[in-house]
Each structure stands twice: as C-alpha cells, then as structure tokens.
Amino acid sequence: MGMPRKLAAKLLRAAIRLAPPQSREWAAAMLRELDFIEGDWAALFWALGSFGAIFRHAATEWRAYFTNQENKEEQMNETGKKAIGFASGALLALVVSLSGLGLLWILAILFPGLGIDHLEWTHFLGAIVIPEIIFVVSAVLLWRKRTPVAAGILLTGIGIAIHVAVHLATH
Amino acid sequence: MKLRMSPQTVLVLDAFLEEAEDWKYGYDLSKNTGLKSGTLYPILMRMAERGLLETQWESGEPGRPPRHMYRFTPDGLRFARTNASANAGSGLGQVAMGLNVLGLVEA
Numbered sequence: 499m500g501m502p503r504k505l506a507a508k509l510l511r512a513a514i515r516l517a518p519p520q521s522r523e524w525a526a527a528m529l530r531e532l533d534f535i536e537g538d539w540a541a542l543f544w545a546l547g548s549f550g551a552i553f554r555h556a557a558t559e560w561r562a563y564f565t566n567q568e569n570k571e572e573q574m575n576e577t578g579k580k581a582i583g584f585a586s587g588a589l590l591a592l593v594v595s596l597s598g599l600g601l602l603w604i605l606a607i608l609f610p611g612l613g614i615d616h617l618e619w620t621h622f623l624g625a626i627v628i629p630e631i632i633f634v635v636s637a638v639l640l641w642r643k644r645t646p647v648a649a650g651i652l653l654t655g656i657g658i659a660i661h662v663a664v665h666l667a668t669h
Numbered sequence: 670m671k672l673r674m675s676p677q678t679v680l681v682l683d684a685f686l687e688e689a690e691d692w693k694y695g696y697d698l699s700k701n702t703g704l705k706s707g708t709l710y711p712i713l714m715r716m717a718e719r720g721l722l723e724t725q726w727e728s729g730e731p732g733r734p735p736r737h738m739y740r741f742t743p744d745g746l747r748f749a750r751t752n753a754s755a756n757a758g759s760g761l762g763q764v765a766m767g768l769n770v771l772g773l774v775e776a
Contacts, residue, residue: 535696
C-alpha cells in the first residue's frame, strides 16, 4: 500500500472519529470504497473529497443543533437566560486565561533559549495583563447587548486579578 | 420532498434509474456519473435524508469489509421518473449530458 493510500485511509478514519453520529455511517461508507479504487493518488483524491463532504454534512448537523439550542434558550425565562449568559461569560474568561498560560508554556518548550520559564514579567504579561485587557474591552463592548455575559467576564477577571494579587502579596 | 435539481443531481438520478431495482455502490456511481466523491456524497446524503434513497450495508464474504449500497425507495423512483422526464428536454438535462460528454466531471 502506497503512502497516498495510507494517508487517504488515515484521513477517512479521522473523519469517522471526529464526525457527529449522523455523519459517521457515511464516513465509514466512503472508507470502505477505498479498497475498490484503483490507483493510490485516486484513492487520496477520493478521501479528500469525502472528507470535505463529511465536514459539510457535519457542519449542517452542528448548525441545526445550535439553532435548536437557541430556540430552547428563547423559550427559557429571563433568570435562566441570565444565568446561562453569566456562566458562558465566566467560562470564556477562564478559557482566555488558561490559553494565555498555555501559550507561555508552549513558547517555553519550543524556544527554551528565551528562558521564558525564568522571566517573571512574561508570566505577568501573558497570564494577567493581556487577559485582563481583553476582559475589560470585551465587557465594555458586550455590556449593552449581552449584559450577563459581560458581567460573567468582568467578575471572573476581577476574581483572577484578586487571586494574583493575593499570590504576589503572600509569596 | 424538495431536492435541488442541479445538473449533478440529474446525473445521479439518471445513474440510479439504470436498473433501478439494483443496489449501487458509491465508487461505481462516481465512475458512472463522472462526479467526484465531494460532489456525489452530499447528493446521496440529501436524497437519503429526504427518503428518496434507501441505504444498506452489504453482507459481504467473511474477512471482507462490507460496502454501503444505495437504491431508490418507491418514493424516490417516482420522484426520479417524474423529474427525469421533466428534465430530459430541458436545459438542465442538456447541461448534465454536456458535462458528462465533455468530461468536465471526472471521478
């Protein structure tokens, strides 16, 4: 089995793993057909086209799911909506903070020569200053249209800032 | 039961109308219509979702992976026959035929 065919099989196996349940059967069907395609490159082009088709099908399923969720959200009472908005704001803020830390960690591994591990200001900048600026800007932008989300972002940002202040004071 | 009748869809319907009772495989359909997998499968998916096509896994020989097969449902057959006759002389049918003849759609 040539390299293009191996790649084609890997691509379609990945599609089976990643696709939502409704698209999985189709991805499996496309993978089975690989055995009957003459030519390694033809198999690879078949897999690339199939992967695109599965991706578009999955996107349709996801869009339908999110539309359904939005409809459910519309049917909720005001308190429920606010709670979900607040929680999603808080979650977004946490994700941004963790991404900042993750980015620093990756940079420290990829470029050990920079000595990011030992530079305190990089931690301060990547994990606190930049995320806090993002929180404030996004909270200001979202305040009028999505107040609960903005409040979630802002309160989580304040919580993280307090945590860091206490950490700096005690260490 | 809406299905956008693009020239490619007409090609697929025509391929299914040949020996309509038989089960057909994806790669064979691709070869017969000249459509690439990225064009063919979305059409098959839409047809199956609209109840025009039934799908089944072939109960193959032991040790050999099964293949996915397709054929018209009774509704699908009716739909295809109606639309094939409507499209036969129309611009859409001509475009589909032209695509095939010119080799502009290839597997």
